[in-house]
Amino acid sequence: MRYPRIIAHRCGGALAPENTLAGLRVAARLRCRGVEFDAMLGADGIPVLMHDETLERTTLACGPVANRASTELVRLDAGARHHPAFAGEAVPTLAEALRLCAALDLWANVEIKPAPGLERETGRAVARAARGVDKLVLSSFSIDALREAAAAAEELPRALLVDSLADDWGRMLSEVAAGALHIDAKRASADRLQAALDAGVPVACYTVNRRDESERLFAMGATAVFTDRPDLWTPSEM
Ligand code: G3P
Ligand code: MG
Numbered sequence: 001m002r003y004p005r006i007i008a009h010r011c012g013g014a015l016a017p018e019n020t021l022a023g024l025r026v027a028a029r030l031r032c033r034g035v036e037f038d039a040m041l042g043a044d045g046i047p048v049l050m051h052d053e054t055l056e057r058t059t060l061a062c063g064p065v066a067n068r069a070s071t072e073l074v075r076l077d078a079g080a081r082h083h084p085a086f087a088g089e090a091v092p093t094l095a096e097a098l099r100l101c102a103a104l105d106l107w108a109n110v111e112i113k114p115a116p117g118l119e120r121e122t123g124r125a126v127a128r129a130a131r132g133v134d135k136l137v138l139s140s141f142s143i144d145a146l147r148e149a150a151a152a153a154e155e156l157p158r159a160l161l162v163d164s165l166a167d168d169w170g171r172m173l174s175e176v177a178a179g180a181l182h183i184d185a186k187r188a189s190a191d192r193l194q195a196a197l198d199a200g201v202p203v204a205c206y207t208v209n210r211r212d213e214s215e216r217l218f219a220m221g222a223t224a225v226f227t228d229r230p231d232l233w234t235p236s237e238m
Pocket of ligand 2: 010
């Protein structure tokens with residue numbers, strides 16, 4: 001599994017509304033090689049790009065995402081809260097986002113983000129939507145979601161998301177047949193990182209918005225960092 005070094009967090013990070021196609025276009029324009037985004041289910045079981053369980057932080061609507069069908073979610077404005085210049089930017093479906101990643105030649109990390117109780121359904125639906133996509137890794141904090149994704153599309157690479165590396169990270173990885181770890185940069189320690197890297201497991205760290213912080217992590221051997229500020233790096237450093 002080959003990772004880009006710099007991964008635009010939630011599509012375009014701070015430079016565009018999160019989890020939107022506009023974000024993907026900004027990331028591509030900055031010559032990012034990789035992006036991360038969050039996929040959650042609408043009430044009809046179709047995954048859309050969304051981080052929160054409720055709509056009010058990132059759209060002009062409110063209430064639970066899981067109560068609305070994807071056909072309704074894609075009509076919501078997911079741009080205006082970021083900046084009026086992005087007003088009218090839609091909530092994309094996962095399928096639309098993956099098509100645009102392919103067109104822009106972007107590597108994608110799809111984070112499976114289940115609403116509580118929908119772990120297995122979300123893992124299954126996201127994996128099915130991602131089948132056949134090259135240059136992709138699925139990740140999740142949810143073991144159940146990852147397990148279900150593995151059952152639905154065994155061939156898709158998977159990464160386990162954790163706040164910090166517990167002693168039994170190896171057992172947890174094998175439980176979901178994942179080949180990589182995504183960890184909170186604030187809790188990354190050199191010895192834990194080294195143990196994973198020695199075992200041939202790539203380690204990507206979230207969310208790093210300063211170059212000096214990324215340099216500390218790369219010096220420890222980190223494979224990649226997720227960032228809201230991909231503009232801090234030049235194309236050749238990505
Ligand atoms: O996938 C890395 C990172 O996105 C995990 O945290 O809350 O930003 O989805 P969050
Ligand atoms: Mg995420």
